Structures are given as structure tokens and as C-alpha cells.
Amino acid sequence: xxxxxxxxxxxxxxxxxxxxxxxxxxxSPQPAHVVQASVNALFRATHTLKGMAGMLGFPRFSQAAxxxxxxxxxxxxxxxxxxxxxxxxxxxxxxxxESGLDDLRRGRPxxxxxxxxxxxxxxxxxxxxxxxxxxxxxLTSLLDLPPDALKALSDYExxxxxxxxxAGIPIHGVSIRLDLATFDERLxxxxxxxxxxxxxxxxxPLEMHDDRDGLFFLLLVAAPALDLPRLGVLPGEDxxxxxxxxxxxxxxxxxxxxxxxxxxxxxxATGAPTSPGGVPLDVEVLRLPAQRVEALEARLMxxxxxxxxxxxxxxxxxxxxxxxxxxxxxxxxAGLLEVQKSLLQMRMVKVESLFQRIQPMVKAxxxxxxxxxxxSFQGGxxxxxxxxxxxxxEPFLHLVRNALDHGLExxxxxxxxxxxxxxSLKISASQRGRNIRFDIRDDGRGFDLARIEARxxxxxxxxxxxxxxxxxxxxxxxxxxxxxxxxxxxxxxxxVGMDVVRAEVEGLGGEIHISSEPRRGSLVRLSLxxxxxVVGCLKVRCGQQAFGIPLSHVxxxxxxxxxxxxxxxxxxxxxxLPMESLQACLGLSEPVGGQRLLVVLRQQGATADTGLxxxxxxxxxxxxxxxxxxxxxxxxxxxxxxxxxxxxxGILWVLDPxxxxxxxxxxxxxxVAGV
Amino acid sequence: xxxxxxxxxxxxAGREILLRVADLREVVAFTPVTPxxxxxxxxxxxxxxxxxxxxxxxxxxxEGGPTRQGPPMAMAVLRPRLGLPLDGLTGTLESxxxxxxxxxxxxxxxxILAGLCRVGxxxxxxxxxxxxLALLHRLRKAP
Numbered sequence: 001x002x003x004x005x006x007x008x009x010x011x012x013x014x015x016x017x018x019x020x021x022x023x024x025x026x027x028s029p030q031p032a033h034v035v036q037a038s039v040n041a042l043f044r045a046t047h048t049l050k051g052m053a054g055m056l057g058f059p060r061f062s063q064a065a066x067x068x069x070x071x072x073x074x075x076x077x078x079x080x081x082x083x084x085x086x087x088x089x090x091x092x093x094x095x096x097x098e099s100g101l102d103d104l105r106r107g108r109p110x111x112x113x114x115x116x117x118x119x120x121x122x123x124x125x126x127x128x129x130x131x132x133x134x135x136x137x138x139l140t141s142l143l144d145l146p147p148d149a150l151k152a153l154s155d156y157e158x159x160x161x162x163x164x165x166x167a168g169i170p171i172h173g174v175s176i177r178l179d180l181a182t183f184d185e186r187l188x189x190x191x192x193x194x195x196x197x198x199x200x201x202x203x204x205p206l207e208m209h210d211d212r213d214g215l216f217f218l219l220l221v222a223a224p225a226l227d228l229p230r231l232g233v234l235p236g237e238d239x240x241x242x243x244x245x246x247x248x249x250x251x252x253x254x255x256x257x258x259x260x261x262x263x264x265x266x267x268x269a270t271g272a273p274t275s276p277g278g279v280p281l282d283v284e285v286l287r288l289p290a291q292r293v294e295a296l297e298a299r300l301m302x303x304x305x306x307x308x309x310x311x312x313x314x315x316x317x318x319x320x321x322x323x324x325x326x327x328x329x330x331x332x333x334a335g336l337l338e339v340q341k342s343l344l345q346m347r348m349v350k351v352e353s354l355f356q357r358i359q360p361m362v363k364a365x366x367x368x369x370x371x372x373x374x375x376s377f378q379g380g381x382x383x384x385x386x387x388x389x390x391x392x393x394e395p396f397l398h399l400v401r402n403a404l405d406h407g408l409e410x411x412x413x414x415x416x417x418x419x420x421x422x423x424s425l426k427i428s429a430s431q432r433g434r435n436i437r438f439d440i441r442d443d444g445r446g447f448d449l450a451r452i453e454a455r456x457x458x459x460x461x462x463x464x465x466x467x468x469x470x471x472x473x474x475x476x477x478x479x480x481x482x483x484x485x486x487x488x489x490x491x492x493x494x495x496v497g498m499d500v501v502r503a504e505v506e507g508l509g510g511e512i513h514i515s516s517e518p519r520r521g522s523l524v525r526l527s528l529x530x531x532x533x534v535v536g537c538l539k540v541r542c543g544q545q546a547f548g549i550p551l552s553h554v555x556x557x558x559x560x561x562x563x564x565x566x567x568x569x570x571x572x573x574x575x576x577l578p579m580e581s582l583q584a585c586l587g588l589s590e591p592v593g594g595q596r597l598l599v600v601l602r603q604q605g606a607t608a609d610t611g612l613x614x615x616x617x618x619x620x621x622x623x624x625x626x627x628x629x630x631x632x633x634x635x636x637x638x639x640x641x642x643x644x645x646x647x648x649x650g651i652l653w654v655l656d657p658x659x660x661x662x663x664x665x666x667x668x669x670x671x672v673a674g675v
Numbered sequence: 676x677x678x679x680x681x682x683x684x685x686x687x688a689g690r691e692i693l694l695r696v697a698d699l700r701e702v703v704a705f706t707p708v709t710p711x712x713x714x715x716x717x718x719x720x721x722x723x724x725x726x727x728x729x730x731x732x733x734x735x736x737x738e739g740g741p742t743r744q745g746p747p748m749a750m751a752v753l754r755p756r757l758g759l760p761l762d763g764l765t766g767t768l769e770s771x772x773x774x775x776x777x778x779x780x781x782x783x784x785x786x787i788l789a790g791l792c793r794v795g796x797x798x799x800x801x802x803x804x805x806x807x808l809a810l811l812h813r814l815r816k817a818p
Contacts, residue, residue, distance in 0.1 A: 586713055632721070633729070635811060636714065636718050644709075
């Protein structure tokens with residue numbers, strides 16, 4: 001693929017992200033002007049995709065994008081109303097284009113029709129929007145405006161006037177006089193303020209036959225009511241407001257269904273309408289090459305190193321008035337951490353955006369296969385790097401397709417087995433040490449291990465007569481070309497997919513693990529390393545070295561009345577727990593005199609009855625801190641170390657609590673064994 | 676006409692060695708290494724390089740390497756992101772690729788060398804980063 005098109009691909013991906021967000025917005029009741037803004041954005045996105053596909057030399061993709069653009073055009077003209085089924089069709093359409101783009105990027109040939117699966121629905125929508133006998137409903141005559149002004153309205157503005165009146169929203173005229181020197185800036189400001197309160201349909205220049213100076217404009221604003229002070233019109237700007245059209249005058253036979261949403265705007269604290277995710281819909285979005293952010297991060301690290309050197313020099317000076325500059329160094333440190341966190345934030349994206357991609361596909365597959373599904377997500381608020389998320393989309397789509405196609409039974413089969421009619425598909429994300437873990441769990445039939453074994457033997461991947469563990473057999477499904485399906489189904493079972501998933505996950509430095517129970521369901525677990533994260537830690541000191549222990553696993557910090565050596569037992573909240581020195585866990589020399597400070601760790605998500613708890617002896621507890629964690633490259637990975645964080649005193653190692661508990665247990669067992 | 680390769684002539688671990696310039700990201704001044712508790716064999720610790728942790732080779736873990744190492748003056752950063760402590764830099768030279776000789780029999784460094792290069796009547800060892808990485812992986816897996 002020509003690398004000079006990398007930016008074009010990246011922009012296409014961005015457009016799909018925006019399109020999904022806008023479609024999500026349309027799923028819940030929104031003020032009419034928010035709906036309109038979303039539809040307009042979708043129209044623009046598909047229009048741009050059409051052009052880009054043409055530029056990349058994919059004419060069929062361009063045609064498909066054009067068809068979707070037409071549907072959005074019909075919506076923005078008010079000729080198609082936003083309904084659940086319409087949004088579902090549009091989501092499937094966008095999904096089909098997005099998958100198509102992924103395929104093109106991987107060098108696969110163009111299909112005849114990207115939207116083949118949606119032909120019937122799209123045809124119905126186009127037929128529904130077609131005006132009877134070529135007649136187009138136009139209610140602009142209801143506007144109380146002179147004929148010249150009416151003539152100035154574009155076709156699009158006419159359709160919007162008609163649509164909002166049919167939806168029962170009045171149209172207001174806002175007349176203003178603006179100074180010649182500043183009119184462009186003022187007009188933009190007042191237009192934006194009007195747009196927040198409702199839909200700004202048009203901005204018409206007016207010719208005034210009086211002796212007043214300035215330029216005159218009439219803003220056509222559709223809104224249930226206007227809050228005039230919030231328009232921000234200045235005292236000399238001769239604000240006048242009039243009601244231009246009353247929806248009550250629309251003939252009863254033409255009025256829209258009473259269910260049409262025409263809710264008042266629900267602006268956020270800044271007054272801007274927001275998407276369901278809380279992101280303002282009309283904020284300016286900047287696209288930057290990732291390398292530029294990386295270069296900035298590297299520069300920041302260099303500045304931090306200079307700061308460290310300066311700190312060291314200050315301490316060595318031993319001047320009497322060094323306290324003040326040292327305090328200032330502390331402020332610089334805090335500021336640098338904030339900037340580093342902000343930069344990190346720029347590279348991060350919520351897992352929720354991955355879930356947003358999965359949801360419509362599950363819905364469509366569930367409908368096509370006749371398998372009702374209860375889909376649930378957990379951990380959408382976790383964040384991971386955008387680049388990682390982009391590469392995870394394809395594996396996830398494979399896994400979800402497989403779960404629905406092979407895992408979940410049909411409703412009658414489920415009922416016969418005593419299960420609920422609707423299958424369950426749970427997708428969760430959680431942070432485990434230096435990894436982010438995704439679990440895809442279904443309550444279907446599980447893997448047919450006997451069949452997998454037979455297939456493995458017939459393919460020469462397993463030896464007949466040998467004992468194969470459940471793990472071996474599950475892992476076999478990740479081998480290239482492995483499939484137990486005799487024939488490929490429309491959905492999956494082509495023998496490609498799981499190996500693609502494995503390759504992608506392993507390419508990211510992660511692992512995949514599959515387990516299942518017959519008739520109970522399956523679990524596919526992906527563990528992926530996080531390269532950067534902000535982790536709340538308890539800072540402790542052992543010998544001359546400081547360490548961070550993630551607070552997620554710290555149950556309690558406790559002081560012992562007397563010094564303890566590793567291998568002792570301690571009472572913690574009424575429980576008798578094993579104690580090990582942190583130094584012993586990490587292969588460092590244990591203090592001869594023992595340790596009095598204990599950090600009690602508990603496995604994440606475990607309760608007192610179920611999980612491992614252990615007390616770690618440390619020399620000093622330094623306090624808690626948010627640390628910017630950088631992962632270690634593979635060559636430098638060490639047991640029990642999750643990563644490092646640059647501090648004034650050098651690199652502070654952040655410990656992996658789960659691994660640390662394992663190391664502590666091993667160390668205790670060695671003590672018992674006397675080795 | 677034969678293809679030539681640009682080489683960096685350096686001193687490391689008490690030996691004169693050559694590195695292909697194409698295998699290097701850069702050569703930087705040596706900065707103190709932060710040791711890793713229970714770090715993997717062959718890696719003495721990490722330094723911060725371009726905002727990322729860079730593992731630094733421990734020459735003493737390489738068979739035939741020095742038992743103790745003095746303070747290095749520079750570090751070669753290899754493309755596969757590994758830092759090599761260097762005792763000194765001699766300069767650069769060009770050498771025809773096909774003139775490489777096999778390492779001397781019994782040279783403990785043979786597993787990490789691409790070959791020997793004759794420079795001014797002296798046979799200098801040309802380091803192969805891929806072989807060096809393979810050796811580090813073997814060391815890590817060793818019981």
C-alpha cells in the first residue's frame with residue numbers, strides 16, 4: 001500500500017469514528033437541532049468518504065458511500081424521519097463500509113456491492129422518501145416574509161422550514177444591525193448562540209430602506225422558544241425578534257406524528273449541546289500525527305531530566321536558603337507530571353468506543369440468525385492507546401461473530417436445555433497489572449472438544465492415541481486454517497478468523513486464552529500489555545530503592561509493634577496472614593533486623609474468603625502518588641516489575657502486585673523447603 | 676564493483692569491534708544505568724532514551740566478555756532498541772561486505788559475530804545485532 005495514502009486512511013478511520021458517535025447520538029431522544037446537526041455531520045462524513053475512496057481508486061466503495069450520503073441527504077431534507085429501524089439500517093450501512101475499508105487496506109479486492117446485505121432496506125427507505133407523483137411538500141409560504149426574502153431561500157433551507165414546521169417547531173426571525181467593521185465576527189458569534197438554542201435555518205442579508213448605518217441580517221431560527229439575552233446581541237445592534245411561522249397553521253392533514261421528538265435543548269454547562277458520551281458535538285477537533293505527540297513527550301522527558309540534574313545541583317549546594325528553590329522544583333515536577341498526563345490522555349481512548357462498534361453488529365447478527373442476545377459490556381471507562389484499539393477492532397469482530405454463530409444456540413434449542421431463550425454475551429475490560437484484559441463470555445454450547453480432537457487428528461495436527469488436554473484442544477482452534485465446520489456459513493466458520501485474532505493479539509505483545517464448558521459456555525480472554533498508564537501507587541522504600549505498589553491491590557498498611565522477618569505470620573484485621581519481605585520477593589538482600597512496616601496485598605476483585613492475601617515487609621512507607629507508568633521493553637522485563645516511572649530521584653519501579661504475590665508465595669515455599 | 680558497508684570502529688568490553696552504521700540508531704554519551712531488581716541475565720538495567728526505557732547490555736554476561744567493566748564513555752543504541760556500552764570510539768571506515776572472514780576457531784564471541792573484517796592488517800570483529808539478541812533470549816530461557 002502506498003504510504004503516501006496513510007493520512008487518507010487515517011482520516012477515513014476518523015470519519016467512521018465520528019459517524020458512529022453521531023449515530024449513537026441519534027439513538028436517544030435529542031432536541032431537533034441536535035438531530036439535524038448529527039444528520040448533517042453524517043452527510044458530510046459519507047460525502048468525504050466518497051471522495052476519498054475515489055482518490056484511492058475504489059470506485060465501488062465510492063458508489064456505496066454515495067448511496068449512504070443520499071440517505072443522509074433525504075434525512076437532512078426532512079424526507080426521512082429518524083426511527084429506530086432507520087438508525088439500525090444506517091448503522092449496518094456504516095459498519096459495512098467500515099469493514100469494507102478494513103478489507104481494502106489489507107489488500108483484499110473490492111466486492112460488487114458493499115451494501116448488498118442492505119439492498120432491500122435501503123430500497124424501501126428511498127421509496128419511502130420519494131414524493132408522490134413528483135410533488136414536493138413546501139411550507140415556506142407559511143413564513144411571514146416578503147416574497148423577495150422567500151425567493152432567497154435555498155432548496156435545502158425550504159426543506160428544513162417544511163420539516164421543522166411539520167415537527168411542530170415555531171420559526172423565529174431575529175433581525176440585527178451589525179457594524180461594517182466587525183459584522184463577520186459578530187454575525188458568527190450571534191449565529192452560534194442561536195444555533196445552541198435551536199436550529200439555525202438561514203442567515204439572510206436584509207435591505208433596509210432607512211438612514212441607519214450598518215449591515216442588516218435576518219436569522220431564521222427554529223426553536224420552541226428563544227432566550228434573547230443568551231443571543232449576546234449588543235445594545236447598538238437593534239435586535240428585533242418576530243415569530244415568522246407558527247406550526248399551528250400547518251394543515252392538520254400534513255402534521256407529523258405526535259411522537260416526533262421536539263424536545264427543548266439540553267445544553268451542558270458551557271451551553272453547547274453534547275453527545276451522549278458527554279463530548280460537545282461541535283468542538284473543533286485537531287488531528288495530529290502521533291509522531292508529533294511522541295516527539296513532544298520525548299522533549300518533555302529531556303526537560304524532566306534537566307530538572308532532575310538542577311535539583312541534584314541544588315541539593316549539593318547545601319546553601320542555607322535552598323528551601324525555596326527546592327519548593328519551586330517540586331512545583332515544576334507537579335506541572336511536568338500534569339503535562340505528561342495530558343499528553344498521555346491525547347493518545348488514549350475509552351474502551352467504550354470499541355464497544356460502540358460491536359453493539360450494532362451484534363444486533364444485526366442476532367436478527368439475521370434469529371438468535372436473541374442479551375449483550376452487556378463492562379469496563380467501558382478504561383482507557384487504552386488509540387493505536388491499540390484500532391488494531392483490536394478486527395479481532396473483536398471475529399470473536400463476536402464466532403460467539404453468535406457457533407457458541408450461542410438457537411432459542412428453541414436453548415429453551416429445550418432449560419436455558420433462557422435469549423443467549424448472553426458479556427464483554428468486559430479490566431486492568432490487570434501491566435495488562436489490559438478483555439473477556440468475551442457467552443453462555444452457549446461451549447467448544448466441542450471431541451470434534452476438535454477428531455479434526456486435529458484428521459488434519460495431522462494431533463497424534464491419534466495421545467492424550468490431549470482441554471487447553472491443547474482449545475488452543476488448536478487458533479491454528480491457521482483450523483475449522484470444524486464442513487462448510488463455511490455466511491457468518492463464520494471459514495477456517496480463517498481465530499488465527500487472525502491470535503496473530504493480531506500476539507503482534508501486539510499480548511496473549512489469547514480460550515476455555516469452555518460443555519452446555520455452559522465459552523470464555524475467550526485477551527491480555528494486552530499497556531505501554532503507558534497513570535497508576536495510583538503507594539510509594540515504599542526498601543534499602544536504597546523506592547518502589548510503587550498499585551493501590552488497587554493494597555488492602556491495608558500496618559505497623560507491627562516489633563520487627564518481623566520474612567516467613568513470619570501476622571494478625572491483620574483478625575486474619576492470620578503470611579508475611580514476606582519485599583526484598584526477598586525481588587531477589588534483594590533482606591534486612592537482618594527485620595521490618596516493622598507491612599503492606600497488605602489482596603488479589604484484585606477477590607473477597608477476604610476467596611482471594612490470596614499477603615503482608616509484605618517494607619523499610620519505609622513514603623506516601624501515595626499518581627505515577628506515569630512506562631512499560632519495560634521485552635528485553636528488560638523482570639519478574640514482579642510492571643514498569644517504571646521517572647521521578648526526581650531517578651527511575652522508580654512500579655511493582656506488578658499479582659506477580660508480586662506469586663513471588664512472595666514462592667519465596668515462602670522456599671523458606672519452608674529450606675532452600 | 677563490490678558493495679561497501681559503512682562501519683563504526685569502537686572499543687567495547689576490552690575488544691576492538693565494528694558495528695554496521697546501518698544497525699545503529701545513534702551513539703550517545705553514557706548515562707548512569709538504573710539496575711532492575713531480578714533483571715534478566717545479559718541486561719544490566721535501563722536508561723531513558725527518547726522517552727522510553729532502553730535496556731543496556733551487560734558485557735560481563737557474554738561468554739568471553741570482561742569479568743568487570745570500567746565506566747563506559749558512550750553507548751551505541753542499536754536499531755532493535757538495545758544499548759551497548761562502549762569504552763571508546765575510533766572512527767568510521769568502509770569495507771566490502773564479501774570480504775568478511777569467519778571468526779577464529781574458539782572465539783567465545785563467535786555466536787554474536789557476523790564475521791571478521793581485515794582493517795590495517797588487523798582482524799576486527801563485526802558484531803551482528805540479531806545474533807546478539809538471539810543470545811540474550813537464550814540466556815533468559817536458560818534454567
